[in-house]
Amino acid sequence: MSDRPRSRGAFAPDGGGDTDRGVSEVISFALIFSLIAATVALVYVSGIGGLEDTRSAEQVNNAERAFDVLADNIGDIHRQAAPSRATEIKVSDAQMEFGDSVRANITIRNMKGTGNTSVVEYRPIVYSAEGGTDLLYSNGALFREDPSGAVLDKNPPFLLTYDAAAAEKTLILPVIETRNTGPESTGSQRTVLVRTLLATREVTIAQDDPETLRFNTTGDDANEFRINPDFDGDGTDEISDFDPDNDGNHEYGNLDSDGDGVNDYGDLDPDGDGSKEYNVTVRIQTSEKRSDIWLDYLEEQVTAAGGSFDARAGSGACDIIEIDGDSTTETVECSLAAENVYSTATRVDVIYR
Numbered sequence: 001m002s003d004r005p006r007s008r009g010a011f012a013p014d015g016g017g018d019t020d021r022g023v024s025e026v027i028s029f030a031l032i033f034s035l036i037a038a039t040v041a042l043v044y045v046s047g048i049g050g051l052e053d054t055r056s057a058e059q060v061n062n063a064e065r066a067f068d069v070l071a072d073n074i075g076d077i078h079r080q081a082a083p084s085r086a087t088e089i090k091v092s093d094a095q096m097e098f099g100d101s102v103r104a105n106i107t108i109r110n111m112k113g114t115g116n117t118s119v120v121e122y123r124p125i126v127y128s129a130e131g132g133t134d135l136l137y138s139n140g141a142l143f144r145e146d147p148s149g150a151v152l153d154k155n156p157p158f159l160l161t162y163d164a165a166a167a168e169k170t171l172i173l174p175v176i177e178t179r180n181t182g183p184e185s186t187g188s189q190r191t192v193l194v195r196t197l198l199a200t201r202e203v204t205i206a207q208d209d210p211e212t213l214r215f216n217t218t219g220d221d222a223n224e225f226r227i228n229p230d231f232d233g234d235g236t237d238e239i240s241d242f243d244p245d246n247d248g249n250h251e252y253g254n255l256d257s258d259g260d261g262v263n264d265y266g267d268l269d270p271d272g273d274g275s276k277e278y279n280v281t282v283r284i285q286t287s288e289k290r291s292d293i294w295l296d297y298l299e300e301q302v303t304a305a306g307g308s309f310d311a312r313a314g315s316g317a318c319d320i321i322e323i324d325g326d327s328t329t330e331t332v333e334c335s336l337a338a339e340n341v342y343s344t345a346t347r348v349d350v351i352y353r
Contacts, residue, residue, distance in 0.1 A: 056131060059092045063127050064144065064153065066090070067135050070125070070194060071142050071154050077198045078140070078157070078176050078346040084197040089127065095187035096194070096352050099124035102329060104139060104175045105283040106205060106343050110213055110268060118204035118343045122177040125194070125350060136290075140176050141297075143290055150289040152297060160336075162307030169307045169338040171280060173205075175345050182351035195351040205343040210276040213268050270311035271337035278341050279311050282334040283321075291320050291330035298334050311335040 066089040073085035089096065101121050108116040124138035136143040142154035159172040178196075186192055270279040284294050295318055302309045302317045310317040318334040 056093065056129065059090075059094070060129050060133050060135070063089055063091075063094070063129070064135055067127065067137060067142055068154065070196075071137055071140070074137070074176060074178070074196050074348055075140070075157070077196060077348055078174065078201075078344075081198060081201055084195065087194045087196070088191050089194060090191045091127075091187050092189055094127060094129040095185050096192050097126045097128055097185040098180045098350075099126045099136060099138070100328070102138070102285040103283075104285070105281075106173050106175070107281045107283075108205065108207060108278045108341060109281055110270070110279040111207065115205060115207065118173075118175060118345060120175040120177050120204075120345050122175070123180055125178055137178070138286070138290075139284075140174070143293070145289055150293055152293050155297065158298075158301060160301050160305035160309060160338075162305050162309075164306070167275070168340060169277070169305070169309055170340040171309075171336060171338045171342065173280075173282060173341075173343045175204075175343065177345060177347045178350050179347065181349040182353070186352045193353040195353060197349045197351075199347040199349050201346045202344065203342070204345050205341055207278055207342075208340040210268075210278055210339050213276050213278070270335070271308040273308050275339075277311075277337040277339055280336045280338060280341055282336065284332045285323075285326075285329050286332065288330050291332055294332040295320055298332065302334070302336070309336050309338065311337040 066087060070087040070089070073087050076082040076085055101123050103119065103121045106118040122139060124136045127135040129135075132147045134143075134145045136145065140154075140156040141152060144151050144153055157174050157176075159170075161170045161172075162168075163170070179199075182195075268276045270277055282298070284298075286294055298318045299316070312335050317336060318332060321331050321333045323329075323331050
């Protein structure tokens with residue numbers, strides 16, 4: 001049997017002859033490139049919106065941290081009479097603006113004359129971002145608002161304290177008046193320098209001796225009430241007796257001088273604890289979104305302080321009221337009783353650069 005040379009098959013070790021590979025490099029490249037292009041397109045179409053939302057949220061978070069620094073800087077001006085402070089805020093797809101003018105009103109109702117009222121108007125500092133999110137600095141408080149509502153990021157510098165040993169309640173109610181002395185607004189892709197400068201700083205209310213409170217019929221003392229001795233019109237001088245009908249109750253807490261159904265003079269003992277106190281009305285004008293937040297904050301302060309600050313005899317110290325002719329804002333009103341009442345007004349000029 002003769003030896004015949006074997007033909008080199010597909011699996012010849014020296015690689016000669018045909019192979020079994022059926023996919024070309026061109027087709028492989030096309031498949032891989034198509035897969036990459038499809039992935040990029042999918043991410044762009046479905047994920048770019050989420051990436052933009054994340055970027056916008058982080059921009060607002062950065063601005064929120066800057067507003068916290070701004071609040072501390074204005075606090076230095078208010079508390080320590082620092083002449084000026086500057087705060088940098090990066091404004092990306094946003095605007096630095098001023099809000100509409102609002103008012104804080106603090107009045108001691110059962111005291112007449114000077115030193116019993118403080119009325120201050122101020123304009124909130126506003127960072128307004130795309131998408132409807134706003135950051136606001138208003139009278140020492142920081143708010144964050146979006147279309148779903150508002151939250152309080154930093155409490156205002158109000159202070160209510162109760163000294164149980166002395167049985168004395170103290171109200172410290174500062175008002176920080178921020179006002180625009182430069183551009184009304186500024187924005188674009190840049191960093192804004194917020195300059196805050198001390199303009200004036202004064203004590204508007206400082207009362208700590210409620211024992212001087214009393215009614216009077218002659219008007220010879222500006223710090224007393226001048227009322228009609230015969231306030232019920234029956235021909236009898238009721239002022240000589242704090243219980244004119246002899247029913248054992250003190251009727252002078254229900255005087256209504258103008259007949260509108262409202263106690264215009266208050267009561268020398270508004271919380272009914274048996275001692276004289278100042279009857280203090282606090283009114284904070286604000287937006288509809290922030291009114292409930294102010295209400296909750298003030299009521300929490302009254303509860304946390306202890307003592308009987310409520311001058312409404314347990315019916316709730318604070319409420320939201322309507323002011324005639326004002327349909328754009330709401331007003332939070334609190335009726336408080338305290339032996340010591342202090343209020344300051346700090347005017348701060350604000351400039352965007």
